[in-house]
Amino acid sequence: MLDPELTVTVPAFLTExxxxxxxxGLVSIPRTRIGSLTVDLNSSxxxxxxxxxxxxxxxxxxxxxxxxxxxxxxLRDGTQLAYITATALGCEPGLTRILIHDNxxxxxxxxxxxxxxxxxxxxxxxxxxxxxxxxxxxxx
Ligand SMILES: [Ca+2]
Ligand SMILES: [Ca+2]
Numbered sequence: 001m002l003d004p005e006l007t008v009t010v011p012a013f014l015t016e017x018x019x020x021x022x023x024x025g026l027v028s029i030p031r032t033r034i035g036s037l038t039v040d041l042n043s044s045x046x047x048x049x050x051x052x053x054x055x056x057x058x059x060x061x062x063x064x065x066x067x068x069x070x071x072x073x074x075l076r077d078g079t080q081l082a083y084i085t086a087t088a089l090g091c092e093p094g095l096t097r098i099l100i101h102d103n104x105x106x107x108x109x110x111x112x113x114x115x116x117x118x119x120x121x122x123x124x125x126x127x128x129x130x131x132x133x134x135x136x137x138x139x140x
Contacts, residue, residue, distance in 0.1 A: 004029050006039060006094035008086040013079075013099040014049065016072045023065035025051060027086045027094065032060050037088050039064065044083040047071055048100040051084060068098075076104040076131055106130045 009026040027039050036059045041051040050069040057064045079101050086094040107130040116123045 003090055003092050004031060005092040006086045006088060008041075008084055008094040008096045010068060010084055010096055010098045013101055014068065014070045015101040016070055016103040018070070018103075020068045020070060022067055024068050025066040025084070026063055027055060027057065027066070028063035029057060029091065030062070032062055033057075035059050037091070039086050039088045039091075041066065042085045042087075044085070045080060045100075047073065048080045049082045049084075049098060070100060072103065074104070076102065076106065078102050078133075 007026075007028045009028070011020065011024055014020050014024075025041075027041070029037065037057040038054050039057060040054045043049050043051050048071055050071070052066050055064040055066045079099050082098050082100060084096050084098060108127065109130075110125060110127050112125040113123060
């Protein structure tokens with residue numbers, strides 16, 4: 001018989017500076033067990049989001065909740081992706097992803113020549129940002 005699969009569920013995204021609801025994370029198994037099950041949790045990027053080291057699914061239950069903690073860095077780092085994994089002895093590991101939105105801001109400005117002639121298609125404008133645009137680093 002196959003090992004039961006752990007399922008880990010978290011919000012699709014969280015935002016820096018916004019405290020997640022308590023018990024926003026959930027780990028579950030498909031059927032109850034006679035004994036309790038200790039599930040180890042891991043965040044692939046603890047500079048963005050943290051989870052408890054482990055949670056316990058009590059005997060006779062199929063799930064346990066846990067809190068997520070979002071790091072409010074002062075970096076203009078854009079949206080970051082982290083993976084949350086759940087592992088336990090005798091179970092197939094569970095994996096899910098979460099996006100952490102940035103809360104830093106910047107200013108956009110637009111500059112154009114003071115005048116242009118009708119029909120002239122070579123007028124050049126410029127859009128600029130007050131700081132370097134962050135790279136949306138999904139793949140790392
Ligand atoms: Ca940030
Ligand atoms: Ca960040």
